[in-house]
Amino acid sequence: MKNLIQKLSNFYHHKDIGFNRSTHHSSIKAPFFHLSMYPKRFSAILFIIFSALLLVSADDSPPIPASDATKDELSSAFFDRLETPSSPKSITFDLFTPELDTAFTSADGKTAVLWLALRDDYGRLLATEPGLALAKQTEEGWQILLPGDPDWDEAFTSLPKGFLPLEHSPAPKNLPDDATSVKGPLSGYYLPYAAGTKHWLEGSISHFQYIPELGYPSCTAEFCRYAYDFTDSWLFPLLASKSGTVYAFRDSCPNGNTACTNYIVLYNATDQTYQIYLHLAYNTIPDKLTKGAAVQRGQYIGDIDDTGYSTSQHVHFMVTNSVWVGGDGYYWGRSIDIRFADVAINNGIPRTCYEVTNFPIYDGATECLGNKADPRNPANDWYVSGNIGAFPPTGTLTRPAANEIVNAGLNQLIDVTATASDDVRVKALSLVAKVNGQWVEIGPKVTPSTTLSQYDWDVDLCKAGPFNGALEVALRVWDYEGNVTSALSPRTILVDHACPPPTSQLTSTTDFDSTAVLLNWDASSKGAGLGSFELQWRIEPGTWDPANTITIAGNQRSTWFAGQPGSTYAFRLRALDINGQPEAWPANDAAEIFATLPATCTADTFEPDDVSLDAKELSFGQQAQRNLCGVADPDWFRVQFVEENDYMVRVASLNGGAAVKISVYADNGVTLLASTQSPGIGQNAQVIFPAMAGFYRIKVEPLVPNLMGTNAIYGITVSEGHVVYLPVVKR
Numbered sequence: 001m002k003n004l005i006q007k008l009s010n011f012y013h014h015k016d017i018g019f020n021r022s023t024h025h026s027s028i029k030a031p032f033f034h035l036s037m038y039p040k041r042f043s044a045i046l047f048i049i050f051s052a053l054l055l056v057s058a059d060d061s062p063p064i065p066a067s068d069a070t071k072d073e074l075s076s077a078f079f080d081r082l083e084t085p086s087s088p089k090s091i092t093f094d095l096f097t098p099e100l101d102t103a104f105t106s107a108d109g110k111t112a113v114l115w116l117a118l119r120d121d122y123g124r125l126l127a128t129e130p131g132l133a134l135a136k137q138t139e140e141g142w143q144i145l146l147p148g149d150p151d152w153d154e155a156f157t158s159l160p161k162g163f164l165p166l167e168h169s170p171a172p173k174n175l176p177d178d179a180t181s182v183k184g185p186l187s188g189y190y191l192p193y194a195a196g197t198k199h200w201l202e203g204s205i206s207h208f209q210y211i212p213e214l215g216y217p218s219c220t221a222e223f224c225r226y227a228y229d230f231t232d233s234w235l236f237p238l239l240a241s242k243s244g245t246v247y248a249f250r251d252s253c254p255n256g257n258t259a260c261t262n263y264i265v266l267y268n269a270t271d272q273t274y275q276i277y278l279h280l281a282y283n284t285i286p287d288k289l290t291k292g293a294a295v296q297r298g299q300y301i302g303d304i305d306d307t308g309y310s311t312s313q314h315v316h317f318m319v320t321n322s323v324w325v326g327g328d329g330y331y332w333g334r335s336i337d338i339r340f341a342d343v344a345i346n347n348g349i350p351r352t353c354y355e356v357t358n359f360p361i362y363d364g365a366t367e368c369l370g371n372k373a374d375p376r377n378p379a380n381d382w383y384v385s386g387n388i389g390a391f392p393p394t395g396t397l398t399r400p401a402a403n404e405i406v407n408a409g410l411n412q413l414i415d416v417t418a419t420a421s422d423d424v425r426v427k428a429l430s431l432v433a434k435v436n437g438q439w440v441e442i443g444p445k446v447t448p449s450t451t452l453s454q455y456d457w458d459v460d461l462c463k464a465g466p467f468n469g470a471l472e473v474a475l476r477v478w479d480y481e482g483n484v485t486s487a488l489s490p491r492t493i494l495v496d497h498a499c500p501p502p503t504s505q506l507t508s509t510t511d512f513d514s515t516a517v518l519l520n521w522d523a524s525s526k527g528a529g530l531g532s533f534e535l536q537w538r539i540e541p542g543t544w545d546p547a548n549t550i551t552i553a554g555n556q557r558s559t560w561f562a563g564q565p566g567s568t569y570a571f572r573l574r575a576l577d578i579n580g581q582p583e584a585w586p587a588n589d590a591a592e593i594f595a596t597l598p599a600t601c602t603a604d605t606f607e608p609d610d611v612s613l614d615a616k617e618l619s620f621g622q623q624a625q626r627n628l629c630g631v632a633d634p635d636w637f638r639v640q641f642v643e644e645n646d647y648m649v650r651v652a653s654l655n656g657g658a659a660v661k662i663s664v665y666a667d668n669g670v671t672l673l674a675s676t677q678s679p680g681i682g683q684n685a686q687v688i689f690p691a692m693a694g695f696y697r698i699k700v701e702p703l704v705p706n707l708m709g710t711n712a713i714y715g716i717t718v719s720e721g722h723v724v725y726l727p728v729v730k731r
């Protein structure tokens with residue numbers, strides 16, 4: 001009776017009698033069959049069929065899944081067989097390790113069929129149809145038979161009916177009337193998943209390669225020459241590779257069930273061909289896809305899984321010009337040559353790198369996507385689809401409105417609302433903005449938490465960029481099957497500083513016995529980036545004056561300040577971002593730090609040297625050190641050059657923010673030959689000039705008159721100068 005029920009179930013799955021799909025995916029889909037639906041003559045025919053099924057031989061009993069203990073015995077016997085000297089070995093053992101996927105035994109327990117899975121050297125379990133090995137129970141235990149063994153053919157053909165999947169069963173002797181002849185490759189097919197998404201090609205011609213030690217082929221070239229297995233680490237959705245109508249389907253098999261295959265078959269009247277998609281997931285074929293329903297290319301037809309004759313989740317896809325039913329009740333046929341419009345290599349034929357490097361070349365397909373030297377590298381064989389969804393999602397951005405002024409403020413958030421819908425379901429939404437001519441996602445991807453089409457979320461505009469001014473925004477929507485919109489309902493909004501203003505804080509002064517102090521601070525950009533700082537100073541007691549403002553580059557965290565001897569100064573600082581948005585000054589006009597400058601200094605021991613006649617001798621190539629004391633203190637030096645050459649005078653700031661002006665004179669101290677000055681407080685200065693042999697005088701004085709101090713020390717060195725002339729290129 002169990003066998004009878006199975007055969008009746010297969011009979012219903014032809015869908016030519018009648019099949020009522022549940023309108024809710026939460027319930028199990030079951031065939032609806034009642035004699036009252038049909039004429040009496042047809043009812044009589046059904047009665048005859050029913051009676052005939054009662055006479056089915058016990059030899060047709062379906063295989064029994066092996067117990068765990070039996071599987072362990074079969075696995076051990078299989079690996080013992082592989083270790084025998086007579087077992088063939090090939091390059092596949094360098095890249096693949098076989099393992100027992102599942103096993104079935106006959107009712108009498110004397111025969112077993114082993115499904116063999118392969119694991120590659122990266123640890124991945126191949127997602128494809130398994131290889132087969134047979135086993136017979138003997139007095140010594142299980143005897144393993146592999147393809148090519150002397151007893152293989154006899155054992156294979158004598159297996160009880162129902163033991164073999166369609167992949168290993170012969171084609172019917174009399175094919176259905178719809179069988180036609182197809183000449184040449186057929187075009188217009190696309191990879192069976194959404195445009196822009198990519199999935200791993202597990203195999204194509206590997207289906208029928210002769211590797212007996214691994215139980216291959218998994219099906220013959222007659223059936224699988226143009227069959228393709230696509231997989232991924234998740235149960236990805238399938239889209240129709242080409243348009244057609246629903247010819248047959250089933251998605252009532254539980255996921256992972258080895259004895260039941262979910263499938264959908266689409267018929268294309270123009271080509272008179274059938275697209276077969278195998279191993280689908282439970283309850284994922286849309287309810288509207290009943291027999292005869294029109295299906296557009298790119299329309300969602302279900303999810304992949306691991307149902308039926310399969311080692312791991314994948315879709316087995318092929319096109320045939322005739323179909324028949326067998327195995328556990330799924331459809332099969334001889335694959336015919338098709339070409340994928342979105343596969344750029346091999347004239348539209350996808351191949352794995354392992355296939356083109358280890359197997360014969362078929363149909364001129366010699367290329368793969370990846371590194372042929374490492375054919376099983378996980379980065380290889382990812383094929384990006386160009387199969388644009390037939391029913392992409394739609395949506396409308398309702399807020400922010402066009403020309404709305406968006407002031408993100410200190411919380412940086414703006415409110416976004418939208419509506420979205422899809423024929424299957426919306427998977428995510430996001431706000432996009434046009435940046436440098438490209439639409440980019442800003443803010444989070446919002447995933448639906450209810451079945452409502454209204455969405456409301458916040459976007460941290462500052463995280464996306466330091467926007468300020470006009471900004472074009474739009475809505476992007478993803479649907480379940482992988483389709484994604486570009487930019488829906490675009491509009492321009494006006495952003496009043498996406499990021500909050502930066503912050504800064506003067507920390508302390510680095511004090512010397514000098515009227516120059518080094519001011520230090522910390523700063524935070526708050527997202528927009530630091531553009532500059534404004535430092536204000538005042539003499540105490542006093543008031544702030546915008547004229548007493550120093551502008552400092554945004555990458556600095558310190559600066560020198562030189563003031564009047566004996567005075568006390570107050571300082572405050574504010575930061576400006578790259579959009580010019582300023583930080584607020586400290587509240588209540590408060591100062592952040594104070595510095596009191598020395599009123600006097602102790603001169604160096606080389607004084608007097610304030611006039612040309614008091615110039616001190618300077619040794620060529622050796623550094624002499626002096627301080628700047630007191631106000632506007634000049635120091636004179638005399639140096640001798642022994643030959644005509646270019647010479648350099650360099651003054652280094654050694655302490656206390658020393659910074660100078662340099663003047664080079666003839667020996668008379670009047671004729672000016674060259675001059676320069678430090679670019680700022682605490683910075684060096686140098687000048688290069690040509691000179692004849694003889695004596696010269698050098699005057700060094702403070703960069704600003706009030707720069708003085710016992711520790712305002714500089715070092716002066718005279719050496720040969722080297723002038724480099726760069727070539728001038730005229731265009």
